[in-house]
Amino acid sequence: MKIVVIGGSGFIGSRLVGRLRQGGHFVVAASPSTGVNTVTGDGLPEAMEDAQVVIDVANSPSFDGAVAWDFFFTSCHNLFAAESAAGVRHHLALSVVGTGHLLDSGYFRAKYLQEQLIAESGVPYTILRATQFFEFMGGIAASSTQDQIVRLPPALTQPVAADDVAETLAQLAVRPPANGRLELAGPQPYRLSDVVDRVLAVNHDERLVISDPSATYFGIRIDERALIPGPGQPFIGAIGLDDWLARNHLQTA
Template identity: 50%
Template structure:
């Protein structure tokens, strides 16, 4: 089976290409640095020739509201059109748990627009909603930093290891289209401010984490369970403490 991975040189994409290859599939990494640009359409027809499945794990280079909306709308529309012309029979997209509950954020409005385009396209599809990755915990802290203070809401979060995300996306890609959303999450639930506080302390990061119920998350206000998956989510095995202990 030929599977084209859009964003195939990034964190998730590179892992996914490797895992699919290990299971005997022809996995092709597609990204601007391999000559495939979903914004302009460059290289799409060529890379999709003979493909059965396309997996989109790409991300916008800019999170500015207008830029990120343009990226997801344009790239997704170009991709879906090229897939239809190439005879692709399964479109898989990686998105985020809670996207529909985070619409105050320009980034998540753009992800919602991406999902709506996929659902309306007529292409058989599967959308994988993942919780936040272990690797992005520092990024959450950076976005929430003002001076030496990190302001975070005391809400629940159930983060997941990127390797487990790639495994789940790969499993979805080689399965039948679900024409809906599947959710994946890590095994443990934390309080957001506490997990960031622990992560910074383990790195000897001098910033102070302040618990603030009104602190935004990528521009959106959070309720206690906004970032949590539903009861039917697939639960990965890797624990945050085990992953953290392995980091340099």
């Protein structure tokens, strides 16, 4: 089966492309570096030729709300025009658990727009909302640090490993479209401050991490359950925090 991975050279995309190729699929790793640009439309018709599945794991070049809105709006319209012309049978996209609860953020409003455009495209689709990646905990810490103190809201999170995100996407690629949203989380919930503290500690980062009810998440107020899956049965990743920390320590030691 021919599968096009939009953002195929990126953080999740490179992991996903490898898994799909190991599964015997013909995979196009589509990105500007390979001549496929969803914003300009360059290379899209050629990439889509004979493709059965398109997986979009590309992200906005900026978390600025206006930039993200323009990126997702333009990319989606170009993608769906090319997919419809080529007869693509399944559009699979990666999104974020809690997007609907984070709309005070311009970036998450743009992600929600992306989800709406997917649902309205006419192309059969699946949206996989994943929780925060273990690999992104350092970025969350950086966004919340002042004077060597990391202040985080007392929210729950159920973080997942990037490898589990790629594996789940690879599995969904060969299933029928859900025509709806699915969710993926890691094996266990934690307080956001607890998991960030453990990730920083394994990297010998001495910043103090505290749970502060007045703290924000990327500049917005969130409630305790905004970052965890909703009712239903989410996919659960295989890699827990302890295993991920052990692997990360070995890779960086």
